[in-house]
Amino acid sequence: MSTPRIAIVGAGQAAAQAVETLIKRGHQGLITLLGDEGLLPYQRPPLSKKFLAGTLDRDRLLIRHGAHYTDHGVDLRVGFAAASIDRALRRIDIADGTSVEYDRLLLATGSHPRLLPLPGAELVGVHYLRSVADVDKLRAELAPGRRVVIIGGGYIGLEVAATCREAGLDVTVLEAADRVMNRVVSPAVSAFYEAEHARRGVQILCGARVDSLVPDSTRVAAVRLEDGHELAADFVLVAIGVVATDALARAAGLECDNGILVDEYCRTSDPHIWAAGDCARHPSIHYGMRVRLESVDNAFEQGTSAALNMLGIRTIHDKVPWFWSDQFDLKMVIVGLSAAHDEVVLRGDPAGRAFSVCYLRDGELIAVETVNHTKDQMAARKMIPARARPDLAKLADPAVALKDAV
Ligand SMILES: Cc1cc2nc3c(=O)[nH]c(=O)nc-3n(C[C@H](O)[C@H](O)[C@H](O)COP(=O)(O)OP(=O)(O)OC[C@H]3O[C@@H](n4cnc5c(N)ncnc54)[C@H](O)[C@@H]3O)c2cc1C
Numbered sequence: 501m502s503t504p505r506i507a508i509v510g511a512g513q514a515a516a517q518a519v520e521t522l523i524k525r526g527h528q529g530l531i532t533l534l535g536d537e538g539l540l541p542y543q544r545p546p547l548s549k550k551f552l553a554g555t556l557d558r559d560r561l562l563i564r565h566g567a568h569y570t571d572h573g574v575d576l577r578v579g580f581a582a583a584s585i586d587r588a589l590r591r592i593d594i595a596d597g598t599s600v601e602y603d604r605l606l607l608a609t610g611s612h613p614r615l616l617p618l619p620g621a622e623l624v625g626v627h628y629l630r631s632v633a634d635v636d637k638l639r640a641e642l643a644p645g646r647r648v649v650i651i652g653g654g655y656i657g658l659e660v661a662a663t664c665r666e667a668g669l670d671v672t673v674l675e676a677a678d679r680v681m682n683r684v685v686s687p688a689v690s691a692f693y694e695a696e697h698a699r700r701g702v703q704i705l706c707g708a709r710v711d712s713l714v715p716d717s718t719r720v721a722a723v724r725l726e727d728g729h730e731l732a733a734d735f736v737l738v739a740i741g742v743v744a745t746d747a748l749a750r751a752a753g754l755e756c757d758n759g760i761l762v763d764e765y766c767r768t769s770d771p772h773i774w775a776a777g778d779c780a781r782h783p784s785i786h787y788g789m790r791v792r793l794e795s796v797d798n799a800f801e802q803g804t805s806a807a808l809n810m811l812g813i814r815t816i817h818d819k820v821p822w823f824w825s826d827q828f829d830l831k832m833v834i835v836g837l838s839a840a841h842d843e844v845v846l847r848g849d850p851a852g853r854a855f856s857v858c859y860l861r862d863g864e865l866i867a868v869e870t871v872n873h874t875k876d877q878m879a880a881r882k883m884i885p886a887r888a889r890p891d892l893a894k895l896a897d898p899a900v901a902l903k904d905a906v
Contacts, residue, residue, distance in 0.1 A: 511535025514777030620713025
């Protein structure tokens with residue numbers, strides 16, 4: 501089939517990158533892009549940072565302007581939710597009663613915030629953060645002196661904490677675990693970020709288990725902890741992680757397990773359907789395990805790989821991922837996956853506000869967390885894919901460049 505009709509469900513980061521790849525590779529068949537948000541594909545990272553702060557225009561979020569899609573003949577349908585997939589007929593049924601036929605389909609439906617399963621979660625003034633529409637609601641709450649309680653001390657909770665604090669709000673972060681970002685960074689990095697937030701007036705309570713949200717009429721007025729303690733709040737942000745948006749795929753009978761299962765070619769259990777981005781769980785060959793990643797880099801790389809494979813250009817998707825988080829003037833970049841490490845080496849002194857934490861397994865460098873350290877980050881992005889085996893003494897010596905530690 502020389503010009504297959506390609507449909508993409510979801511118009512976010514992975515979808516936009518897949519479209520770019522199809523255009524660059526000169527795909528001549530029809531490309532239909534369906535997005536339920538009513539917006540052109542845009543970048544989400546600024547939603548908790550500059551866009552929330554009001555220092556980045558809405559236009560600057562867009563990955564491409566509308567004319568780009570029109571110029572390349574992309575049938576872009578924003579504001580359209582795919583309701584179901586008829587795999588036998590290769591047809592997507594849209595919520596408005598129309599449908600789109602495809603030869604090849606990419607699911608790039610992303611993820612959505614995990615809901616707070618507690619009494620009071622439905623009150624006015626309780627927010628989540630995933631989309632521009634969420635920011636519009638959240639921003640209306642931001643005013644100096646107002647009290648925000650953020651439930652969840654992960655990246656998004658802490659990024660919003662930093663943005664709100666810089667806007668003069670009174671900020672409290674509640675984290676159920678014994679340290680912030682505990683799922684993704686080392687204790688040294690958690691401790692560093694806790695101290696940096698505290699220094700700027702953010703109150704972080706770890707080991708804080710929320711019991712319920714307390715109303716004043718229909719609006720949230722406080723957060724009650726399991727120990728009975730109450731924290732007054734003008735509004736609340738719930739940031740307790742995301743869940744893969746795989747309901748459409750599950751209903752269509754595709755294999756799913758914490759995301760849509762794909763092979764190393766980004767292909768689902770249906771040979772005509774691929775998946776990429778936050779919604780997909782893929783086998784990482786480098787790490788020897790199946791992973792579902794939530795990052796721009798992953799959406800970009802998987803969107804590219806899936807598009808190439810849909811064009812019949814066999815491309816194994818096996819990238820070492822990386823992720824960043826900006827909080828105040830601190831830039832954290834994590835390269836690789838640390839899950840199976842057996843050794844941790846700290847490079848530099850956190851007091852100097854630029855340091856790294858290196859993770860090894862059987863002597864091989866598998867992940868590096870960097871704080872304000874571009875050189876280590878850049879070196880890690882070359883060394884980890886190359887399976888570098890650094891000398892431990894050199895690795896621990898910040899005077900030796902990371903790239904020279906082998
Ligand atoms: C506030 C915030 C800050 C972030 N900061 C960072 C950061 O600093 N660094 C980083 O690397 N990553 C960051 N991320 C994560 C990153 O933005 C995501 O990993 C990335 O957007 C995933 O891309 P995606 O294409 O898989 O999903 P998305 O960009 O979420 O796109 C999926 C789209 O599909 C739509 N959709 C779902 N179901 C349907 C349907 N049935 N029909 C039609 N459309 C549908 C969704 O509404 C959405 O528009 C952040 C995310 C958020 C929310």
